[in-house]
Amino acid sequence: MQAQTLNRRWPWVAIVLSLTIAFVFAMISPAADSLQGFERVRIMYVHVPAAWLAYLAFFVTFGGSVGYLITRNLRWDRIAAASAEIGVYFTGLAIALGMIWGKSTWGVWWTWDARLTLTAIMFFVYLGYLALRRTTDDSVLRAGRAAVLGVLGAVQIPLVHFSVIWWRGLHQGPSVVRADGPAIQDPLMLTALIVGVLAFTVVYVSLMVKRIELIHLEDRKAAIDQSIERPVAGEAVTVPDLGGSS
Amino acid sequence: MNGWGWVAFAYATAYGSLAVFAGSIAWRIRNTRRSIGETE
Amino acid sequence: MTTGFWHQVTAVINRDLLRERRRGDVLWITIPFGAIALLLVPLAIGTDAILLRQIGPGMYWVIVMLFGVLVAVGKASSETLPQQDASALLGLDPAAGFVGRAASATLLLLIFETVVGLVAVGLYDVSIVGVPWLIITLLIVAIGLALLGTLTGSIVNSTSAGTALVPLLVAPLSVPLLLGATQSYEGLRLGHSILSWVLLMAAVVLVVAIIGVLTARPLQET
Numbered sequence: 001m002q003a004q005t006l007n008r009r010w011p012w013v014a015i016v017l018s019l020t021i022a023f024v025f026a027m028i029s030p031a032a033d034s035l036q037g038f039e040r041v042r043i044m045y046v047h048v049p050a051a052w053l054a055y056l057a058f059f060v061t062f063g064g065s066v067g068y069l070i071t072r073n074l075r076w077d078r079i080a081a082a083s084a085e086i087g088v089y090f091t092g093l094a095i096a097l098g099m100i101w102g103k104s105t106w107g108v109w110w111t112w113d114a115r116l117t118l119t120a121i122m123f124f125v126y127l128g129y130l131a132l133r134r135t136t137d138d139s140v141l142r143a144g145r146a147a148v149l150g151v152l153g154a155v156q157i158p159l160v161h162f163s164v165i166w167w168r169g170l171h172q173g174p175s176v177v178r179a180d181g182p183a184i185q186d187p188l189m190l191t192a193l194i195v196g197v198l199a200f201t202v203v204y205v206s207l208m209v210k211r212i213e214l215i216h217l218e219d220r221k222a223a224i225d226q227s228i229e230r231p232v233a234g235e236a237v238t239v240p241d242l243g244g245s246s
Numbered sequence: 247m248n249g250w251g252w253v254a255f256a257y258a259t260a261y262g263s264l265a266v267f268a269g270s271i272a273w274r275i276r277n278t279r280r281s282i283g284e285t286e
Numbered sequence: 287m288t289t290g291f292w293h294q295v296t297a298v299i300n301r302d303l304l305r306e307r308r309r310g311d312v313l314w315i316t317i318p319f320g321a322i323a324l325l326l327v328p329l330a331i332g333t334d335a336i337l338l339r340q341i342g343p344g345m346y347w348v349i350v351m352l353f354g355v356l357v358a359v360g361k362a363s364s365e366t367l368p369q370q371d372a373s374a375l376l377g378l379d380p381a382a383g384f385v386g387r388a389a390s391a392t393l394l395l396l397i398f399e400t401v402v403g404l405v406a407v408g409l410y411d412v413s414i415v416g417v418p419w420l421i422i423t424l425l426i427v428a429i430g431l432a433l434l435g436t437l438t439g440s441i442v443n444s445t446s447a448g449t450a451l452v453p454l455l456v457a458p459l460s461v462p463l464l465l466g467a468t469q470s471y472e473g474l475r476l477g478h479s480i481l482s483w484v485l486l487m488a489a490v491v492l493v494v495a496i497i498g499v500l501t502a503r504p505l506q507e508t
Contacts, residue, residue, distance in 0.1 A: 015268060019261065026257075039249030043256040050260065069504060089267050096263075097256055104252035121458045128455040132442065135451065145441045148501045149455065152437065155497065156459045159490050163462035166482070167469065203264070210271050217278040224282060 011206035022049075022192075022199035029192035040104050045192050047097035049200035051119065054094050056204065057087030058122065058154065061129070065150025068143055077143035080150055081133060082211035086204060088126040095119050114168040121160055125153045139219070291382050298378075298386025303393070311360045312394045320353040320402040324409055335411060342410025346403065347467045350427065351460045352453060354398050358391035358435025359452045370506075380502035384436060388498065391432035399424050416474030419484075423470045426487045430463045431456075433494040440505050462490050 026045040064080025067073070098116050099109045110116070132149055136142035247255070289297075306312055327345055328338060373383060403424075406412050414420065438455045466487040473480035 012268070012272070015264075019264075023257070023261075040252050042253045046256060046260040069501070089263075093260060093263055096259055100252065100256045100259065104247070104249075121461055124454075124458040128451075128458065131451060131454065135442070144504060144507075148441050148497075148505055149438075151501070152441075152494070152497050153459065155493055156462070156490070159462045159486065159493065160458070163465040163486055166486075167465045207268060207271065210268075210275065214271055214275050214278065217275060217282065221278055221282050 011209045014206045015203050018199035018202040022196045025192040025195040029188050030186065040101070041189070042192075043097060043101050043104070045196040047094060047101060048193060049196040050090050050094040050097055051115075052197050053200050053204050054087060054091040054119065054122065056201070057083045057090060058126070058157070060208075061087060061150050062154035065147040065154070068147040069151065074139065074143055077139075077147065078212050078215045079208075080146065082208055082215060084126055084129050084133075084150075086207050086211060088123065088130060090200075090204075091119060091123045091126055095123060112168070114165045117168075118161060118164050121164070122157065125157070129153060291379060294379055294382035295386040295389065298383055299390045299393075302387060302390035306390075306394060312357050312398060316353060316356050316360070317398055317401050319356075320349050320398060321405045323349050323353060324402065324405050328409065338410040339412070342406055342412040343471045344468055345410065346406040346412065347427075347464055347471075349402060350399055350467075351431065351464050352457065354395050354402075354428075354431055355435040355438075355453050355456045355460070356449075357394045357398055358388070358432050359439045359449065374506060380506040381499045384440065384498050384502040387439075388429075388432045388436040388495075391436055392428045395428040395432050396424065399428060413475070415471075419470070419474055419480060422484065423467055423480075423487075426484065426491060427463050427467050430487060430491045430494065431460060433491060433498055434459055434463075437494060437498040437501075440502070443505075462486055466490075 022045070026042050029042075029045075060083040061080045064076045064078075064083060067076030068080065095116070098119065102111050102116070103109050129146060129149055133142055133146050136145060324345060327341075331337070331341075374380070407414065434456045435452065438452045442451050442455070466483040470480040470483045470487075472478075473483065
């Protein structure tokens with residue numbers, strides 16, 4: 001029982017541990033490089049990792065989609081689906097943190113800079129992928145369709161990336177607005193950033209393990225539900241007596 | 247709001263939402279386990 | 287059907303265009319929808335001529351992206367499952383089916399772009415500039431959007447999704463087309479070179495076409 005509980009619980013423990021370490025680094029790292037005291041830079045220590053995970057999860061969904069199309073093994077589809085759900089969360093978080101950074105720095109919640117806009121577009125690609133999955137119950141059908149969309153979406157993203165960057169490049173105002181914040185060069189600050197990225201990666205892997213476990217459980221439940229004999233409605237319905245000769 | 251205020255806001259958002267997200271997965275796992283246990 | 291690939295493509299195009307001639311979804315529904323959308327915007331944001339001239343081209347292309355894709359959706363979802371099974375049994379190459387449907391959607395989208403474009407010129411005083419390149423832009427956008435809509439339509443095919451899922455899926459992926467089209471128009475208006483934007487849109491067309499053809503059979507077999 002002890003071993004089983006540890007088996008199940010280790011992802012949660014890993015999440016708490018890694019985030020605690022990252023938090024400590026974020027708080028004790030110096031807040032100034034060449035500028036005056038600049039506490040807000042600590043926001044970068046969660047924003048950048050979240051954005052990194054958003055792209056990593058997207059890439060894994062792409063990999064899972066390709067894997068499924070090649071092997072037709074549902075395991076790849078499970079990876080793709082789990083990563084998409086986790087990815088949509090981290091994309092949303094990256095956007096939210098980017099908006100907090102923007103509001104605190106320039107006083108506006110949204111800056112139409114390339115990276116923020118790109119992340120928003122990616123968010124909708126993810127959402128569409130999840131919406132598509134919800135429309136199909138049959139697991140094989142769903143896997144095939146989602147895989148094609150996964151490939152289509154992923155391959156389009158570089159083109160979206162270029163188009164948005166070129167577009168913004170034409171409208172660069174006098175104040176160069178970077179939603180990804182100041183370039184962090186101080187080694188201690190860089191350490192906090194890297195620790196943050198590593199910690200969030202641990203979080204991603206842990207969440208993946210748990211999310212895939214959930215998929216397995218749901219598949220098992222669905223299989224059980226289908227095999228249980230339930231009373232058919234007909235037994236509750238009696239033949240109407242029309243009074244004529246039967 | 248001063249610098250630390252914004253930092254606190256950001257971290258509360260990050261860790262708070264993560265707790266909710268991870269918690270929802272844990273909750274769904276528990277519920278699904280229960281309903282399997284009931285029918286098995 | 288043991289006929290060649292392009293023969294099959296032509297057959298699919300003819301079938302789709304015949305269907306459009308009979309039911310007229312594009313002519314009577316999608317085009318008027320795009321047109322009235324252009325009409326509604328000034329009602330909401332103001333009729334100042336200078337403002338409208340500024341936003342006109344952008345509004346036009348957004349409407350093409352969001353509403354024009356419905357032209358391609360109509361093609362894919364108007365085929366019921368039994369009809370698709372029949373096509374498969376007759377030996378229709380799914381890739382030919384995809385190319386044919388995308389081609390007919392392109393033609394209908396060109397009509398959509400032209401008619402709604404005239405409405406934009408009328409209501410927003412949009413000027414028509416750089417005609418040869420403008421036509422190329424309209425053509426590339428039509429092809430790209432038709433490919434996106436047809437492929438996405440096949441993915442969403444015969445689900446209980448409702449009609450909004452395809453536009454939702456296409457919208458973020460159509461951003462390079464949207465930016466390419468709007469920047470090209472601006473470039474033509476100001477006399478800049480728009481080659482890089484045209485090449486970007488062409489890349490979209492190429493990528494989606496390849497994916498569409500490669501996944502046509504796997505999609506049919508699911």
